[in-house]
C-alpha cells in the first residue's frame with residue numbers, strides 16, 4: 001500500500017490542511033503518517049486516519065527519516081517555513097538528506113506537493 005508522510009511547520013499547517021482537504025479522497029486510499037502536531041490537526045480538520053509520530057522538535061522528523069531509510073515511504077509532503085529558523089534544523093536537514101540518499105520524493109511547497117500527489121495517483 002502506498003505510504004505517505006505529511007509534515008508542516010506551524011506557519012504552513014493551514015496550507016497543508018487545505019491541501020489535504022482538497023485531496024481527501026485520494027489520501028484516504030493511502031497509509032498516512034505525520035509528525036505529532038501536524039497529524040493531530042489533520043485528523044481534527046480533515047477526514048483522515050493518521051499514524052502520529054513525535055512532534056518535529058522532539059524527533060518526529062527523524063522518525064519519519066528512519067522510515068525513508070527502511071524504504072517504507074513512497075512520498076513525503078513537508079511544508080517547511082522558509083522564513084523562520086527552527087530549533088531542530090539538524091533533524092530537518094537529516095530528513096532532506098536521507099530522502100536524497102534513497103531517492104524518495106519529498107515536496108516542500110504546495111506546488112510541488114500537487115505534482116507529487118498527481119505522480120502517486122498514476
Ligand SMILES: O=C(CO)COP(=O)(O)O
Pocket residue numbers: 007008009010034035036037038039054055056057060061092
Ligand atoms: O517541526 C515539524 C517538522 O520539522 C513539525 O512538527 P509538528 O507537526 O509536531 O508541529
